[in-house]
Amino acid sequence: MTHPKALIADIQRFSLHDGPGIRTTVFFKGCPLNCAWCHNPECISFAPETLFYPDRCVGCGGCAEGCFSDAKVLCGKEYTPDELMEEIRRDLSYYGEDGGVTFSGGEPLGQRDFLLEMLLRCRKEGIRTAVETSLYIFDEEVFRNTDLILADLKIWDDGLHRSFTGVSVEPIKENFLRLGALSTPVRGATPVIPEIDQGIEEISRFLYGIENVREYVLLPYHPIGTKKAEALGKKQRVFSVPTKEFMKEIQRNAFIR
Numbered sequence: 001m002t003h004p005k006a007l008i009a010d011i012q013r014f015s016l017h018d019g020p021g022i023r024t025t026v027f028f029k030g031c032p033l034n035c036a037w038c039h040n041p042e043c044i045s046f047a048p049e050t051l052f053y054p055d056r057c058v059g060c061g062g063c064a065e066g067c068f069s070d071a072k073v074l075c076g077k078e079y080t081p082d083e084l085m086e087e088i089r090r091d092l093s094y095y096g097e098d099g100g101v102t103f104s105g106g107e108p109l110g111q112r113d114f115l116l117e118m119l120l121r122c123r124k125e126g127i128r129t130a131v132e133t134s135l136y137i138f139d140e141e142v143f144r145n146t147d148l149i150l151a152d153l154k155i156w157d158d159g160l161h162r163s164f165t166g167v168s169v170e171p172i173k174e175n176f177l178r179l180g181a182l183s184t185p186v187r188g189a190t191p192v193i194p195e196i197d198q199g200i201e202e203i204s205r206f207l208y209g210i211e212n213v214r215e216y217v218l219l220p221y222h223p224i225g226t227k228k229a230e231a232l233g234k235k236q237r238v239f240s241v242p243t244k245e246f247m248k249e250i251q252r253n254a255f256i257r
């Protein structure tokens with residue numbers, strides 16, 4: 001039987017922010033959204049790409065043999081399920097009670113057959129999984145076979161959502177409601193960007209009404225993606241980093257379990 005391959009942007013070990021415990025995060029390449037603040041702009045295209053950091057280039061002229069100074073970095077490597085399982089198994093010793101693997105991106109559901117294969121293999125081996133998704137795509141089989149869904153609702157207003165992410169928010173809201181019919185726990189999140197009227201009160205009220213959304217978190221924006229976007233030859237807008245006071249104020253008005 002042939003198994004699907006996937007294009008993976010990166011594998012990060014000892015992740016502490018991609019779900020409970022210590023995790024291995026697998027970043028899939030490709031996303032149907034194009035968020036103006038994306039932390040991982042190298043994960044938006046479904047094709048391999050080269051990032052170029054001119055400040056690291058020593059002008060050695062050896063590009064054809066591969067860059068030794070990380071000035072040119074190829075993003076996107078194909079993995080078979082066996083190869084990726086091998087990478088995951090290397091980290092088993094530190095998962096402990098809560099940790100495991102988070103499939104993130106990009107949008108892991110953009111390569112769903114491979115994702116499902118990995119979820120089934122992890123479950124068979126007793127490895128807990130989380131899927132971090134834009135929820136623009138709904139896939140019941142995938143969502144039933146993971147232990148946790150990490151999903152954002154970024155902006156309430158459809159016009160604003162379209163202009164800052166490139167797609168309508170309506171399918172995402174609908175998919176959150178469909179998730180409510182499953183028993184898989186969900187952590188909802190909103191990246192907080194002070195310049196955008198995101199409607200966080202409405203978002204939090206909406207998510208509060210969905211029983212399996214066990215947690216809702218507000219994540220302060222950080223311009224972490226701008227350097228990577230530049231290295232891809234793209235320009236990413238820089239927003240303001242919310243202050244502690246700003247975060248406290250919006251938290252005060254949000255419905256949080």
Ligand code: SF4
Nearest residue numbers: 057058060061063067
């Ligand atoms: S190999 Fe790397 S450091 Fe050398 S010229 Fe090419 S990009 Fe620059």
Ligand code: SF4
Nearest residue numbers: 031033035038106134
């Ligand atoms: S959904 Fe996530 S990965 Fe996709 S463009 Fe937006 S921030 Fe980036």
